[in-house]
Amino acid sequence: MLLNLTDMLSSEEKTEQKQIPYEADVFESGLESYSILKKTPLALTIQTMGKGKVLLKGKMSLTLSMNCDRCLKEVPYELALDFEEHVSKEEIEAEESEGEEKNFLEGFQLDTEKLIHNEILMNLPMKVLCRKDCKGICKQCGKDLNLGDCGCDDFVPDPRMAMIKDIFHANKEV
Ligand SMILES: [Zn+2]
Ligand SMILES: [Zn+2]
Numbered sequence: 363m364l365l366n367l368t369d370m371l372s373s374e375e376k377t378e379q380k381q382i383p384y385e386a387d388v389f390e391s392g393l394e395s396y397s398i399l400k401k402t403p404l405a406l407t408i409q410t411m412g413k414g415k416v417l418l419k420g421k422m423s424l425t426l427s428m429n430c431d432r433c434l435k436e437v438p439y440e441l442a443l444d445f446e447e448h449v450s451k452e453e454i455e456a457e458e459s460e461g462e463e464k465n466f467l468e469g470f471q472l473d474t475e476k477l478i479h480n481e482i483l484m485n486l487p488m489k490v491l492c493r494k495d496c497k498g499i500c501k502q503c504g505k506d507l508n509l510g511d512c513g514c515d516d517f518v519p520d521p522r523m524a525m526i527k528d529i530f531h532a533n534k535e536v
Pocket of ligand 1: 430431433434435491493497
């Protein structure tokens with residue numbers, strides 16, 4: 363949704379509160395995409411901070427479908443966004459002429475989809491586990507080890523160890 367900030371940026375003292383729907387159903391991080399399982403609208407407060415300046419305060423929660431880093435099982439991951447962004451008329455005008463405005467601004471229009479996208483991106487977890495002690499999957503047969511042992515021999519012989527063993531045996535026999 364595009365919100366025009368012109369009025370707020372020319373007001374002296376004003377506060378507006380809005381409920382803004384987030385339209386995306388899938389979140390694209392640039393590397394991966396996650397389905398959005400649940401989302402609340404964005405509760406946005408726009409508050410003037412003196413003439414030509416506004417503070418955007420946003421709160422929203424959503425649940426993304428992510429995958430456990432160890433066993434790849436789907437994990438619903440809940441994110442609570444709570445952010446503040448400062449926007450000023452001066453900055454918009456300067457950046458417009460330089461052509462590098464904040465990506466959620468199009469001139470005096472606030473692109474709420476992009477604003478929310480940025481905030482989700484900044485709050486994505488580094489690591490997701492289905493449970494703290496997830497055992498992961500067997501590297502040989504692919505079985506989910508949380509469901510039990512697969513019986514694979516996970517001993518990988520190290521050729522250097524075998525050599526030492528031979529020397530040890532050789533010495534013993536002398
Ligand atoms: Zn797991
Ligand atoms: Zn296995």
